[in-house]
Amino acid sequence: MSQTVSLPATSSRLALTDVKTPNIQSRGLNFYFGDGELRKQVLFDNNLDVMPGEIVIMTGPSGSGKTTLLTLIGGLRTAKEGSLKVLKQEMVGASAQQLVRLRRQMGFIFQAHNLFESLTAFQNVKMALELFDFSQQEMRTRITETLTRLGLGHRIHYKPDSLSGGQRQRVAIARGLVHKPKLILADEPTAALDEKSGREVVTIFQELAREEGCTILIVTHDNRILDVADRIVNMVDGRIKSNVYVQESAKVCEFLQKCDFLRDLTPRTLVEVADKMFREDFSSGDTIIRQGDPGDKFYLIRKGSVEIEATRNGETKIVAVLGEGDFFGEMALLTDAPRNATVRAKEQTVLYALGKADFLSVIEQSPTFEQELRKSIFERQ
Amino acid sequence: MVRFGRIPLARKNLTHDYWRLAVAVGGIGFAVMLMFMQMGFRNALFDSTVKVIDELNADLIIVNRSQFALPAPQRFSIQRLVQARECPGVSGAYPLYVEGFLSTLRRPRQKAYAIRVLAFEVNDPVFRSTAIRQAMPRLKPPNTALIDSHSKPKYGIPVHDPERLSKQSIELSGRRVQFVGLFEMGADFANDGNVIMSAQNFARYFPYRGRGADPLSIVDLGIVRLTPHADVQEVQQHLENLLPDDVRVFTKQGFRQAEMGFWRTSTPIGYIFGVGLALGFVVGVIICYQIIFTSVSAHMPEFATLKAMGYRDRYFIALVVCESLYLSILGFIPGLLASWGLYTLLARWTGLLMILTLPRASLVYGFTLAMCMTSGCLAMRKVLSADPAELF
Numbered sequence: 001m002s003q004t005v006s007l008p009a010t011s012s013r014l015a016l017t018d019v020k021t022p023n024i025q026s027r028g029l030n031f032y033f034g035d036g037e038l039r040k041q042v043l044f045d046n047n048l049d050v051m052p053g054e055i056v057i058m059t060g061p062s063g064s065g066k067t068t069l070l071t072l073i074g075g076l077r078t079a080k081e082g083s084l085k086v087l088k089q090e091m092v093g094a095s096a097q098q099l100v101r102l103r104r105q106m107g108f109i110f111q112a113h114n115l116f117e118s119l120t121a122f123q124n125v126k127m128a129l130e131l132f133d134f135s136q137q138e139m140r141t142r143i144t145e146t147l148t149r150l151g152l153g154h155r156i157h158y159k160p161d162s163l164s165g166g167q168r169q170r171v172a173i174a175r176g177l178v179h180k181p182k183l184i185l186a187d188e189p190t191a192a193l194d195e196k197s198g199r200e201v202v203t204i205f206q207e208l209a210r211e212e213g214c215t216i217l218i219v220t221h222d223n224r225i226l227d228v229a230d231r232i233v234n235m236v237d238g239r240i241k242s243n244v245y246v247q248e249s250a251k252v253c254e255f256l257q258k259c260d261f262l263r264d265l266t267p268r269t270l271v272e273v274a275d276k277m278f279r280e281d282f283s284s285g286d287t288i289i290r291q292g293d294p295g296d297k298f299y300l301i302r303k304g305s306v307e308i309e310a311t312r313n314g315e316t317k318i319v320a321v322l323g324e325g326d327f328f329g330e331m332a333l334l335t336d337a338p339r340n341a342t343v344r345a346k347e348q349t350v351l352y353a354l355g356k357a358d359f360l361s362v363i364e365q366s367p368t369f370e371q372e373l374r375k376s377i378f379e380r381q
Numbered sequence: 382m383v384r385f386g387r388i389p390l391a392r393k394n395l396t397h398d399y400w401r402l403a404v405a406v407g408g409i410g411f412a413v414m415l416m417f418m419q420m421g422f423r424n425a426l427f428d429s430t431v432k433v434i435d436e437l438n439a440d441l442i443i444v445n446r447s448q449f450a451l452p453a454p455q456r457f458s459i460q461r462l463v464q465a466r467e468c469p470g471v472s473g474a475y476p477l478y479v480e481g482f483l484s485t486l487r488r489p490r491q492k493a494y495a496i497r498v499l500a501f502e503v504n505d506p507v508f509r510s511t512a513i514r515q516a517m518p519r520l521k522p523p524n525t526a527l528i529d530s531h532s533k534p535k536y537g538i539p540v541h542d543p544e545r546l547s548k549q550s551i552e553l554s555g556r557r558v559q560f561v562g563l564f565e566m567g568a569d570f571a572n573d574g575n576v577i578m579s580a581q582n583f584a585r586y587f588p589y590r591g592r593g594a595d596p597l598s599i600v601d602l603g604i605v606r607l608t609p610h611a612d613v614q615e616v617q618q619h620l621e622n623l624l625p626d627d628v629r630v631f632t633k634q635g636f637r638q639a640e641m642g643f644w645r646t647s648t649p650i651g652y653i654f655g656v657g658l659a660l661g662f663v664v665g666v667i668i669c670y671q672i673i674f675t676s677v678s679a680h681m682p683e684f685a686t687l688k689a690m691g692y693r694d695r696y697f698i699a700l701v702v703c704e705s706l707y708l709s710i711l712g713f714i715p716g717l718l719a720s721w722g723l724y725t726l727l728a729r730w731t732g733l734l735m736i737l738t739l740p741r742a743s744l745v746y747g748f749t750l751a752m753c754m755t756s757g758c759l760a761m762r763k764v765l766s767a768d769p770a771e772l773f
Contacts, residue, residue, distance in 0.1 A: 067773045070773055071769075071770040071773055074689065074769075074773075076689060076768075076769045076770040076773075077770045100691050100693055101691070103689060103690065103691040104690070104691035108686065108689045108690060108769075108772075110682075110686065110772045110773065111772075111773075112682060112772075114682045114683050114685070114686040114772070115683070116390070116393070116394065116680065116683050117397060118390075118393040118394050118396075118397030119388065119390070119393055123388050123393075126388055127388060127390075127687065127690070128690055130387055130388065131690065131691050131692065136386050175690075187772075187773045219773070
């Protein structure tokens with residue numbers, strides 16, 4: 001049985017039995033600015049899942065809605081349509097009280113440092129802890145630890161006007177991290193920093209994600225820090241254009257490249273193909289393709305194995321067993337003929353499927369692809 | 382809201398920029414001073430006017446029924462005092478003569494200025510002032526008098542130099558007068574200075590007062606003393622019944638209030654200073670609002686960040702209230718000091734009673750606090766409008 005067909009293949013980690021609930025889960029989220037005649041929709045049907053421990057980088061041109069999405073996730077605005085769950089709290093229709101309580105579990109890092117000039121680094125960071133019932137001793141320990149970790153151990157009692165731009169930003173980051181939030185929302189956190197400080201900051205993000213299971217959402221145009229992202233979400237005109245779990249995408253491309261007829265495609269084309277695939281899960285014994293049905297999808301086996309059973313001249317026999325990284329289903333699409341065999345899952349299997357239209361358009365774009373495919377089909381016969 | 386060990390953000394934000402703080406404190410101090418001055422003038426009017434009543438050693442005061450204010454004298458026959466002495470509970474009824482129209486004071490070859498003359502039978506316990514009582518024997522010789530050391534400087538009387546005072550040649554209503562001592566009373570809005578003398582001398586200086594009769598037979602105020610343990614209200618009632626309808630009997634406090642009431646309600650002066658006070662308050666609100674608003678505006682992104690972090694509105698309300706409170710205190714102190722200095726100077730120049738009492742200072746502080754709080758509330762909307770969503 002196929003499930004959750006809408007989930008794009010490369011949008012999440014493979015782990016099937018990932019029972020952890022996402023820290024962020026949005027479904028059909030719409031958002032509008034203004035009212036009545038002036039109402040303007042800025043977010044359209046946003047679906048996004050972010051797991052604990054993930055670092056997500058959101059990109060997109062200005063005005064694409066990524067910042068709006070960030071403010072919705074941060075509980076700084078409230079949406080009225082769709083669903084948005086953050087740290088298990090439904091944000092659509094949540095009360096102001098609920099939002100405030102939730103925001104205390106988040107860390108905010110803004111593009112400007114927004115530190116009080118009248119307070120020292122220590123005191124500025126302490127503002128974040130005074131919302132909780134920590135003892136003075138514990139506050140002192142945590143603040144000192146956090147600032148030291150950010151390389152400001154020797155600047156703890158300095159006021160912002162005697163700190164450099166990078167140091168100020170790091171104080172602001174310390175303020176966003178000191179209460180060990182489960183979710184960190186950062187807007188261009190490295191924009192004001194030089195390469196080295198920027199690298200230090202994202203390294204700390206990675207440690208937090210890995211050690212504390214903290215989810216980190218970064219809006220950035222800084223391509224120097226793209227490598228820390230587990231997932232890159234690209235937004236255009238209020239829609240999530242692509243939502244790529246980077247490692248998974250790499251894995252799929254690796255598999256696709258192993259196919260003879262895809263070998264010559266550029267990585268960019270491969271990524272595009274991977275992006276268009278969506279995930280289908282099957283249990284042992286499920287029929288994936290039935291012989292004689294019209295062909296509508298091309299399949300890549302991500303995990304598990306399938307057996308191919310063909311009935312020729314009234315005789316039914318298993319002609320092949322395919323495993324991880326193998327693909328099938330391309331022939332019916334190319335020849336517009338019915339399926340020439342039945343494919344059944346042998347165990348719990350994850351397939352990445354590519355729709356007929358997408359498949360054909362990729363092939364049209366790439367003569368090499370078609371040639372290779374034809375050759376491959378020829379050789380298999 | 383303010384817990385031990387919390388960062389005192391209101392105080393830190395206010396004191397971070399000393400220059401700005403100084404300007405703020407100066408501005409609020411100025412408004413405080415405006416209010417103090419308006420209130421000072423208003424109180425000076427009342428205090429100075431009733432000062433002469435306060436100085437009287439009276440339990441009850443008899444006046445002509447048609448008198449409405451001290452500077453507009455209506456007199457009555459001394460016969461009423463003779464009658465009053467018969468009333469049970471009265472130990473004495475003494476005449477006080479007042480002349481404010483016919484009396485002028487003049488140094489040789491100088492202009493003459495009107496001055497109020499108070500006169501009493503020497504040895505009558507009419508005044509409370511010990512200076513006056515001690516000077517009584519000196520008032521017995523002809524053409525002697527006491528001069529109010531708080532009289533306006535325009536009279537040119539060397540009140541601070543006893544030697545010159547005794548030698549100074551001065552005319553009172555065309556007759557030489559010798560000042561043989563000082564007392565303290567002060568000017569008011571109708572009188573610029575005071576002279577006290579014996580009734581006998583008074584009769585010499587103002588012989589026409591009685592319109593042909595004995596000038597001392599017509600009295601301005603009757604000072605009534607009661608026997609110990611006599612009930613003031615009871616005796617007052619008794620006297621009212623006893624005496625003909627041409628006079629009224631007041632308790633000292635009642636007379637004081639009636640006099641003040643006249644100035645407060647029958648003249649525009651009380652209102653004028655009331656309006657002045659209100660204007661001072663409004664100016665203060667505007668100055669204070671500017672200061673708090675600027676201080677708040679300068680920190681909008683920081684406040685928005687705190688909001689994003691989960692600080693609630695009540696934190697910001699407490700913050701602004703706290704800033705207003707600090708500003709009211711910081712602004713009040715220099716305002717109070719400056720006003721005190723100005724009061725002293727004005728009291729010296731005008732002879733008016735500019736008195737800074739604790740209740741009055743407290744009242745002005747109350748106004749200052751209200752002023753700062755009003756401004757704080759106006760600026761509050763700005764703080765509460767800080768929108769963290771705009772920070773991204």
